[in-house]
Amino acid sequence: MLDIQKIRAEFPILSQTVNGKPLVYFDNGATSQKPQIVxxxxxxxxxxxxxxxxxxxxxxxxxxxxxxxxxxxxxxxxxxxxxxxxxxxxxxxxxxxxxxxxxxxxxxxxxxxxxxxxxxxxxxxxxxxxxxxxxxxxxxxxxxxxxxxxxxxxxxxxxxxxxxxxxxxxxxxxxxxxxxxxxxxxxxxxxxxxxxxxxxxxxxxxxxxxxxxxxxxxxxxxxxxxxxxxxxxxxxxxxxxxxxxxxxxxxxxxxxxxxxxxxxxxxxxxxxxxxxxxxxxxxxxxxxxxxxSVGFENIQKQEEELLAHATKSLLEIEGLKIYGTGKNKASVVSFNIDGIHPYDIGSIIDKLGIAVRTGHHCAQPIMNFFCIPGTIRASFSFYNTKEEIDLMVEAVKKAKTMLS
The missing domain is CATH 3.40.640.10 (Type I PLP-dependent aspartate aminotransferase-like (Major domain))
Structure with a gap:
């Protein structure tokens, strides 16, 4: 089992605040954070x-x-x-x-x-x-x-x-x-x-x-x-x-x-x-x-748990749809809420310290297939936690209330 708190301490950026809130970094698909050794x-x-x-x-x-x-x-x-x-x-x-x-x-x-x-x-x-x-x-x-x-x-x-x-x-x-x-x-x-x-x-x-x-x-x-x-x-x-x-x-x-x-x-x-x-x-x-040194088996186990927790928690939000529901997935959840542009959700939750990616993710044909302008993408790494996912879910709920 990974000692997540020990691992998180190895990434200096994870201890900072953004907009007065603890940083929750869920944009790992765009770029990962760097440990002190790097x-x-x-x-x-x-x-x-x-x-x-x-x-x-x-x-x-x-x-x-x-x-x-x-x-x-x-x-x-x-x-x-x-x-x-x-x-x-x-x-x-x-x-x-x-x-x-x-x-x-x-x-x-x-x-x-x-x-x-x-x-x-x-x-x-x-x-x-x-x-x-x-x-x-x-x-x-x-x-x-x-x-x-x-x-x-x-x-x-x-x-x-x-x-x-x-x-x-x-x-x-x-x-x-x-x-x-x-x-x-x-x-x-x-x-x-x-x-x-x-x-x-x-x-x-x-x-x-x-x-x-x-x-x-x-x-x-x-x-x-x-x-x-x-x-x-x-x-x-x-x-x-x-x-x-x-x-x-x-x-x-x-x-x-x-x-x-x-x-x-x-x-x-x-x-x-x-x-x-x-x-x-x-x-x-x-x-x-x-x-x-962290071990890819450990990484995969941690990320599988994060993906399962995020998927379950997000789907409890009324009107939320996840795109990419195939059986074999990495730790990425791409979603939208009915009637709300993904950019608006992303902008609001950023004010709460949550970093996600919004848009077509340089994959416009996928968005055209689903007939949507883009998605909110939360991409997790082994240094992320279920507690951070809970913060994101609450932030998305707050954004939905504000924008509905």
Whole structure:
């Protein structure tokens, strides 16, 4: 069992007040809070080993390089990648997805098909739309049902020899639905398609095993899993990363440059042009160590209890509807109250110290499906408590009374 009060004490921001009330932070789907060990690690890098990596023979450069590559190895083992060079540092999930779509621009032909799902974040829709416009490929969409689940029969019907890429999120950011990605990957591979999984919302809640999933690419962000903003990872199978062209040109990603011809560096440096977010990359490893010290089984148990308590308590409010009622969910509750705009609820409960997200959550097709302008999204982390949920429920009731 987790000692929640001890864990909460490790997150300095959780002890502050907002608008004169104790902060209740339920916007973890947008970004998680950072423990002191992560905050300290950022300062430690700049105080002790700040130097550029991979290029210097001096001591600080070597220390920084070693720390950066150790962090890459930590990520490799955390996601069970076969090789460290299959782990690319990025600025976040969006960067990773765009890197892959840029590479497929040289592979796709007119008439090829790319399958996305109706549950995707805009970051896993727009880059593929841009790719299809550039190449003449066709974008196909897996439909969803009223529970917020993807319809697997429709997905299977979309697959054909024309399918070259399938891309789907592991967990929906707007609804919290956990998609059956292993099954979907198996079906995609059966027709010869590559698969990219958007893991941005999954990595705070579970440890993805990329070899067990057998995905070709897996992208995620560091800031949603207690790490710094501006950090992320793209995992890619070695064969695919060797096949794709570089995303950017510049220093570090080259082997030899002349005005006549440039040859590219080996993996992973082929995709890591320029000076990276060195501190962020190193400290992402610190955040992963921290989460593993808490234990993902413990995290999942705590968050399951929070989700169950929030769902039950919110549904006791008359006129409240939860969106995303599928069986397999992460700790996200997305809801509305009849006749009240979600922004108005969010604004009022903010005055009571409750931080939630309102709007379409960069998932506008989902909102269009339900014919709503957006939702109120409460997304929980392992450091949250049932008592905080009770405060939110009372705040929502008060807001409803004020706005009715």
């Amino acid at each position: 905050i300290d690690a950022i300062a430690k890098y700049y105080q002790e080993i700040n130097a550029n990596i991979h290029r210097g023979v001096h001591t600080l450069s070597q220390l920084a390089t070693d720390a950066y590559e150790i962090s890459r190895s930590k990520v490799q083992h955390h996601i069970n990648a076969k090789f460290a060079h299959e782990v690319l540092f990025t600025s976040g999930t969006t960067h990773g997805i765009n890197l892959v779509t840029n590479g497929f621009a040289s592979i796709l032909k007119p008439g090829d098909e790319v399958i996305v799902s109706s549950l995707e974040h805009h970051s896993n829709i727009v880059p593929w739309q841009m790719l299809c416009e550039k190449t003449g490929a066709v974008l196909r969409v897996i439909p969803m049902n009223e529970d917020g689940e993807l319809i697997m029969e429709a997905y299977e019907a979309l697959l054909s020899e024309k399918t070259k890429v399938v891309t789907v999120n592991h967990i929906s950011n707007a609804l919290g639905i956990i998609n059956p990605v292993k099954y979907m990957i198996e079906k995609a591979h059966a027709v010869g398609a590559a698969v990219l999984i958007d893991g941005a919302q999954a990595v705070p809640h579970l440890k993805p095993d990329v070899q067990d999933l057998d995905c070709d690419f897996y992208a995620f962000s560091g800031h949603k899993m207690c790490g710094p903003t501006g950090t992320g990872i793209l995992y890619g199978k070695e064969a695919w990363l060797n096949k794709l062209p570089p995303y950017q040109g510049g220093g570090e990603m080259i082997k030899e440059v002349t005005f006549e011809k440039t040859t590219y560096a080996d993996l992973p440096h082929k995709f890591e042009a320029g000076t990276p977010n060195i501190a962020g990359g190193i400290v992402l490893g610190t955040a992963i160590d921290y989460l593993n």
